[in-house]
Amino acid sequence: MDINTKKIKKNAYRVTKERGKTALRIRVPGGHLEVKYFDIIKEIAEKFGDGSVHITIRQGFEVPGIDFDKIPKINRMIAPIIQGLELDYGVNIEEVEQGYPAAGTRNVSACIGNKVCPFANYNTTDLAIKIEKSIFPNDRHVKIACTGCPNDCIKAHMQDFGIIGQVEPVYDASRCVGCEACVKNCKKRVTGALRMENYKVKRDEDRCLGCGECILKCPTGAWSRNPEKFFRVVIMGRTGKRNPRLAETFLEWVDEATVIKIIQNTYDFIESYIDKEAPGGKEHIGYIVDRAGYYTFKEYALKDVTLGPKAKVAQYIDFGGYKYERNVYFDKNSK
């Protein structure tokens, strides 16, 4: 058997435990798909796999137990999926019958968003698709997820880029009956950004996350939505062996165009600063930022970006997380 593993990996297949068997990963940008695609996945799993499918953490499907020599045939079979879930979204893939052209940049995942969820502040699937369109296909290892509100059900804090929906609550004091539903709720469940003053509500903009809970709780519509959509971008969260950590806030109150632009710009940063000696030429973006520094990253990310009047940029980021190797901090031999 003569398999170019570099080639099949880029084609979204992988080397598995079992000699001779591979597994296919199917992307579902935004984590939402028409059920008609299930028929294709089912057919591949039954005819060429082991009849099972794994639902990945990134909201794709992984079909295991496939013989390497079936790859060309399966690539033809998944053409309608690539057509419907990539090309029709505007993703540029030249050969629809040759499978996925890259696998480095992972599927852009999304919580269910405002299609269904009352808390979500935007259509997460739609934004995930727009991001997919602007960055895929790409071999660079970048993980992105879109979540509707700071509840962060998609775990945007575990991504290189986590996009969190924000809403600006607009207060009409004349509609407020002073029931304090928003104030009590914000104190108990959010950040306590609201307080009563003279029977009306005051909002501390520095504490407000833009989650929209006050709007949900208000019985009179005194709190309403600014229909404009805003986003908080958290960056460089990760799992992994060296230094797992939650993402930290990079931007707040930015618009959709900014979100897409800064992610695109990040690829230029990667090209400039990736470790040329990295094993397999592969280095996670977070570690590149660790080495090059936040300020350098920020400079690249914000290139040609015009921030809106409400936008805020982190001046400094103190990335946390932990390291397994205690020797990084302690060395018993040193004095």
Add this chain to the structure above:
Amino acid sequence: MALQLSYEAFNKVLQELKNEYKIYAPIRLQGTGRFSDTDVVRYGEINRIEEMVIDEKAHFSPKEILFPITQTLFYYTSEEYQEPKEEDKKIIIFLRPCDIHGVMRLDQVFLKNGSLQDVYYERLREKVKFFMIECTEGFDNCFCVSMGTNQTESYSAAIRFGEELIIDFKDEELSPAFEGFGKTVDFSPEFIQKNKVEVRLPDTENIDNSLFEQDMWKEYSQRCIACGRCNFVCMTCSCWTMQDIAYEDNPNNGERRRVWAGCHVDGFTDMAGGHGFRKNYGDRMRYKTMHKIYDFKKRNGYHMCVGCGRCDDACPEYISFSNCINKVTQIVGEEQ
């Protein structure tokens, strides 16, 4: 007299009327709704008839025009007080028969409840003319037919919305604005005769304190979250509280406001010393229900509830008030 005229012609009439009137209708506030990418439909001023929403029930009732959510009654100094200047313009409200009946209930509460009239309400009320929206289909949760509020003659003008507008107007004061527009037709508005929801009303003679002990209220103790949405969207809920605002830099000066209050909301029955009569949410549901379909009638001869169903539309816990009335009726027997 009835006229048929185009939307364009009617907009010219509106422009004419706007010299003298503020014109209120249900309007759509795009994208400002409770949930992301949803709208609010509520009363606001219109310039053109197309701005009015006719295919959806207004989420909030037109009562807020006559009985503002926050209303400054007077400003005070340590020496004297002064009422805010009265609005010069008269008011036209586009509304459905149920809401016209609702205004009659507000009149009962503010103007005919004892020997004194509520002047703040009266001042606004005197200015109002009703432009009735012909309503023959209704919406989800409407039960006006059961409440007998589906039909009314109390309007200055009644409007049928179609390819063109057909307007029956009774109020001679309006004639000049319509002069030279449209053609005369025969028209009298129709009224809805059957809702999707039907309510059987209780025989109020059979209601006594034993109803307080019924198990049916316990369910609401579990389900109700005391948010007060049902009160605030209700066309006939007319409770309010007083707030005195002392200016921070000069506490001897300030203003007195009245603000809506709701019997489901915490604090409604709180007294000095911390005592509250209805801490239990089921008790609040009972209190509201009894007011809408029992004691108001006992005092005034007709039910308070007009069956607009906004409380059912608004309840985040899907509590149905119409179903609650049916449950009461099941216990005490139907009105004859």
